[in-house]
Amino acid sequence: MTSDHWxxxxxxxxxxxNQLFNEDDNRVANFGMEHAGLYFDFSKTHLDLAAVAAFQKLADDVGLSVKVKALLSGEPINISEGRAAEHCAERGIGNAASVGHAKALHQRMKGLIEVIDSGALGEFTQIIHLGIGGSALGPKMLHQALKLGDEKYDLAVVSNIDGVALEPVLERFDAGKTLLVxxxxxxxxxxxxxxxxxVLDWMREQGVADPLGQVVALTADPDQAVSWGVDETRILPFSETVGGRYSLWSSIGFSVALALGYDVFEDLLAGAAAMDEHFRDTPWAENIPVLAAFADQYYTQVRGCETRAVFAYDERLNLLPDYLQQLEMESNGKSVTLDGQPLSLHSSPIVWGGxxxxxxxxVFQLLHQGTHLVPVEFLAVIEPGNSLSPAHHNGLLLNCFAQGAALMAGKKSDDSHRNYPGDRPSVTILLEDLDARTLGALLAFYEQRTFVNASLLNINPFDQFGVELGKQMAGKLAAEDGNRLDASTEELKKRAFGA
Structure with a gap:
């Protein structure tokens, strides 16, 4: 049942x-928040103090504090699968036993990294990391954002089954110097x-005598990896209670920790823990992930916005919109509540960006003059990621800030083609620097924001059964058992593979 607070x-x-700014001289101070090297400007949203107060009552009504406590204490809040969601334990926040287990697995990962760095397993200079979804997107995004260009290992993350993704990597890598993860x-x-x-076949063709000796497995099912042929000493487990899209904090982050250094991985965890602590300890009205979720729900439920756009004004963060698409749309793309009833509210908006x-x-033409109201999120970094003339970075930042101002202010014109309506919302997130700590805090912010949105909607953000249906259909199509799908799909299969 929908809360009366809605x-x-x-x-x-x-x-x-413009009215909100004119009526509140302290609006920037009231809606600007800073934590863990990040500054969040919510002042260009339509939230005001009355709206925040109303959302606080809604949060209390849905038991947000109880749900946060359940998340951070390792209770089985993923009710459809009967388990906890313990990605925060990987960062040191959670059930004491789970935190201890995560630390032990991190130390195992660190030990294997030290062995590989020593050359004891081979003279590796290249890493192929294979995964899909959270097992690839998180590591790929982290590596893209944090690499400096002088790393000891050349890391390639491949997810797509399309051979066009893998073949170029095999063409430029040396099989004898490649570690397969x-x-x-x-x-x-x-x-x-x-x-x-x-990849194993390629290694054999290139003369590698024991390709499996160059394999590291990252999995929550070590026995399955052993059955597949991986040596148990080169298997890095992680907990079954860590979901795929939340798994970069676990051994799934191994390739990045190896390529960039384990200290980078530790800083990533520390930054995330700092945001977790803020989320756990801060009242709702000053709580950054909570306030962001209030804005999300305002635009989705009150203004009917079906999408949210994310634009990173930093080339190093070019994979962040993709990462957020999976995090938010896989988590909150649901149509039933926790008790299995139809969801009467709108679920996750479509996340997109560039x-x-x-x-x-x-795409900004649509944002400024299109008929869709699209809340926009800008991300920028104060410290430049390059050594070129300051004109490059100054221009980048000024463009970022100007876009938010233009979306809000608009510009009236007697020429309808040159009229900008304005009153279009945005949030700006400003990072002091793009390093492992600030990136860790940023990603934890997005995770906790996603959880708050799910809590306000009374849905489960930790299952993803919708992902499975397409896989099942693909299996049916591949099977030669006489089962047929719809006529359109059968015609496509016939045209592609023959009668």
């Missing part, structure tokens, strides 16, 4: 952004294991 929220006056929670993921078998300033010359 009706109160929907009935609140809808002032324009296979990341799969169940170690049964079809795409990942097919890619792995192809990189500034490229996006300004592509």
């Amino acid at each position: 009706q109160t929220i929907k009935a609140l006056p809808q002032a324009s952004l 296979i990341a799969s929670k169940t170690f049964t993921t079809a795409e990942t294991l097919l890619n792995a078998q192809t 990189v500034g300033t490229d996006a300004q010359h592509a």
Whole structure:
């Protein structure tokens, strides 16, 4: 049943952004928050103090504090699968036994990294990391954001079953110097294991006598990896209670820790823990992930916004929109509540985005003058990631800030083609620097924000049964058992593979 507080929220006056600034001299201070090297500016959203107060009552009504405690104490809040969601324990926040277990597995990972760095297992200079979904997207995004260009290992993360993704890596890598890392929670993921078998075949063709001796497995099912042929000393387990899209904090982060250094991985965990502590200890009105979720729900439920756009004004973060798509849409793309009833509210918005300033010359036309109201999220970094003339970075930042100002202010014109309505919302997240600590805090913010959104909607963000149906259909199509699907699909199969 929908909380009565939703009706109160929907009935609140809808002032324009300019009105909100004109009526509150302290608006920037009231809606600007800083923590763990990040500054969040929520002042260009339509939230005001009355809206925040109404959302706080909703949060209390749905038992948000109880749900946060359950998440962080390791209770089985993933009710459809009967288990906890303990990615925070990987960062040191959670049930004491789970935190201790995570630390022990991290030390095992660190020990294997030290052995590999010593050359005891071979003179590796290249790493192929195979996974899909969270087993690949998180590590790939981290590596893209944090690499400096002088690393000891050349890391390639491959997820797609399309051979076009894997073949160029095999063409430029040296089989004898390549460490193969296979990341799969169940170690049964079809795409990942097919890619792995192809890499092993390539190693044999290139004269590697024992390809499996160059394999490390990252999995929650070590027995399955052993059955597949991986030596148990080169298997790095992680907990079954860590979901795929939340798994980069676990041994799934091994390839990045190896390529960039284990100290980088430790800093990543520390930054995330700092945001977790803020989320756990801060009242809702000053709680950054909670306030972000209030804004999300305002635009989704009150203004009917079906999408949210994310633009990183830093080339190093070009994979962040992709990462957030999986995190938010896989978590909160649900249509039933925790008790299995139809969801009467809108679920996760469609998350999309790109990189500034490229996006300004592509999709921003719609944001400024289109008929869709799209909340926008800007990310920028104060310290530049390059050594070129400051003009490059200064121009980047000024463009970022100007876009948010323009979306809000608009510009009236007697020429309707040159009229900009304005009053279009945005949030700006400003990082002091893009390093492992700030990135860890940023990603933890997004995770906790996603959890708060799910709590306000009364849905389970930790299962993903919708992902399975397409896999099952693919299996049916591949099987030669006489089973047929719809006529359209059968015609496509016939055209592709013949009668």
